Amino acid sequence: MGDLVTVLNAAADHDRPGWPPATPRAAYVWRANPYPGREGEDYVAYLDGEPVGRLELGFTTLDNLNSAHFRIDVVPAHRRKGVGRKLYDLMVERVKAKGRNAVMSTTMWSLPGIETHDGGAGPAFAAAVGLENANLAEVMRRLDLSTVDDAALDALSAKAQEKSAGYRLVQWKNHAPEELLADIAYLDGRLLADAPTGDLAIEPENVDADRVRRSDEIGVIHGRSGYHTGAVHEETGRLVAWTTLSTQPGETPWHAWQFITIVDPDHRGHRLGALVKVANLRYFRQHEPQVKVIDTGNAAENSYMIAINEDMGFRPKWAMQNWQRDL
Structure with missing residues (x-):
């Protein structure tokens, strides 16, 4: 879980400064003890032995049985090197293996008065892999x-x-x-x-x-x-x-x-x-x-x-x- 958390925190520090950091212990306990009706999978991508990306998959097991949630994070210094695309392809493979046929995800977004820090990388990636905007902007306060x-x-x-x-x-x-x-x-x-x-x-x-x-x-x-x-x-x-x-x-x-x-x-x-x-x-x-x-x-x-x-x-x-x- 240490490498996964390293990637998660590096991406968060860049894309949403001030976000509470994850810890290896919290990540392990979360995955080892899922909430009722929830299960998940985690994957870490490496370049030259260095953790540079991660994929988080979430499946509901009591409701919404045809869909899955996913999140892909890539360390800022290693973006635009195909890491995110490889993780996306892995996501599709795993979701289909689970018998699901739809996926959902979130990215950072720009709204009036709210600064974005990822340079539009999240929405650009979502569009590139064929995700459709669900017209549900959310604001964290x-x-x-x-x-x-x-x-x-x-x-x-x-x-x-x-x-x-x-x-x-x-x-x-x-x-x-x-x-x-x-x-x-x-x-x-x-x-x-x-x-x-x-x-x-x-x-x-x-x-x-x-x-x-x-x-x-x-x-x-x-x-x-x-x-x-x-x-x-x-x-x-x-x-x-x-x-x-x-x-x-x-x-x-x-x-x-x-x-x-x-x-x-x-x-x-x-x-x-x-x-x-x-x-x-x-x-x-x-x-x-x-x-x-x-x-x-x-x-x-x-x-x-x-x-x-x-x-x-x-x-x-x-x-x-x-x-x-x-x-």
Whole structure:
């Protein structure tokens, strides 16, 4: 895993400066302990004994069984030498061997106000190998916790509380309470149905309580500390909104990811997204004071969630585009 991580970090340092670095241990644990419904393969390309490229393949095993995800990284000094093309050909071979007939990937992308660092290499390569733009640009935003405006968070929370009578907050770390597992599964399964997906040929996932429980267990094995806040509808007792923040204290203690935030469509209009996100940020900071920055990503067209993130202090850092093709 050391050579793979060397390539990954060299490409990331060039193409998306500031991206949290990978470590060999984290890469090994990730591959040795996949999340439910996921499996993958990794390959490293060498020139004269030096690691210069890597291929990552991801397969879903419970949903979307006809497609695969891939990522190719090439060390900047060894680009335009055919390394990426050879890895792409290997990808096609392996995906077909798995009985899949479609692939998806992402590259860096240029959007107004967001600097690109790869010189357009990613999109150029995608076009050269016949990938089609899936019209799903994503923007990664970063929150510098040294600049958090607590007064602004107070105001955002107060507005949310005004609209959210009849709901109460619940919070937990790592393992979800058993009584909430079914509701979490429902919300998690709605993500691909509700979030913008552009032209991506992708289906919603079927998530159940066992899958949620196992995902929580795998996160702990990976060394992740996950902090969750949800909103319960008091009349029905259902969890109808949910958000999560996650960090790996043993690998990148200065960094965290803001992952899923979702609200049941039947309960939108009560500012539950803002309510749970602000509460969860404060919950997280109480327990992980060493974290300096939090990154998150949204579809560029997801104006509602972007507005909340911007109000909380997240600012654009990188942009990406999704690509796909049939094989």
